[in-house]
Amino acid sequence: MKEHKQGLITPSSPSAGGEKPVVLITGCSEGGIGHAMARAFAARDCHVVATSRSLSSMSDLKNDRRFFLQELDVLSDSSVGGAVSNVLGHFGRIDVLVNNAGVQCIGPLAEVPVSSMQQTFDTNVFGAIRMIQAVVPHMASRRKGKVANIGSVTAQAPGPWAGVYTGTKAALHSFTDTLRLELRPLGIEVINIVPGGIKSNIANSAVASYNRMPEWKLYKPYEAVIRARASMSQGMKSTPTDEFAKEAVARILQNNPPAWFTYGRYSTIFRILNHMPLFVRDFIVRKAMKL
Secondary structure (H helix, E strand, O other), X not given: OEEOOOOOEEOOOOOOOOOOOXXXXXXXXXXXXXXXXXXXXXHOOOEEEEEEOOHHHXXXXXXXXXXXXXXXXXXXXXXXXHHHHHHHHHHXXXXXXXXXOOOOOOOOOOOOOHHHHHHHHHHHHHHHHHHHHHHHHHHHHHOOEEEEEEOOHHHHOOOOOOHHHHHHHHHHHHHHHHHHHHHHHHOEEEXXXXXXXXXXXXXXXXXXXXXXXXXXXXXXXXXXXXXXXXXXXXXXXXXXXXXXXXXXXXXXXXXOOOOEEEEOEXXXXXXXXXOOOHHHHHHHHHHHOOO
């Protein structure tokens, strides 16, 4: 094994002529869905490009030759372009792109700073589009590839206090449906992966983000329930991350993968809510969220 001079870990033998799929995943910090999916793809004998804004957040993968680690910030065109170029230079191809990088944003829409909203959309929506625009031309040249976008069940039945995050995931779902149609003639399959309540580190980042929010004025009486929303998906019965990753990876790798795959705690409930009349859904959500 040898170490790239920029600190990137290089497998002992680049997959020049192998048939192992080359999978690029964004947002692979330890403790998250992306990290678990990276391990699940590796267990399925794939070459895994695990990316994060910092190599230190993936340090447990550093000495495992199944992983090619890259620093990648989905907010930066140059970072995205550089990482994709490194991967193509090393492996010669990208077979699967998993857009997982994302951030939470908790608070009432009437008071959340617009700058916080913009950063969340830039990461969760436009970050995925940056990756797609960087990778798709290569896939199209081979007329082969898969793109999997990580959405959220919350977009199927939006509730209070997480409107920004839910809005980004609803946009990503819509974009994914469009991409599935637009990329098919280019030989590229598109899958919308829709997690339910999955154990991950998203609650930690959500709480940290929430602590930077201004003091609510209109919604001061709801402070406790708004703060609790940051960790709502991380209850005792949340689906283990490894379990979700194994199921999601199996669907992505299969021939003719499904257009949508949803799995995890609350996923059935949200599907049902999605089909309910709005007045019924609103009544249920208000009761659940103490509004």
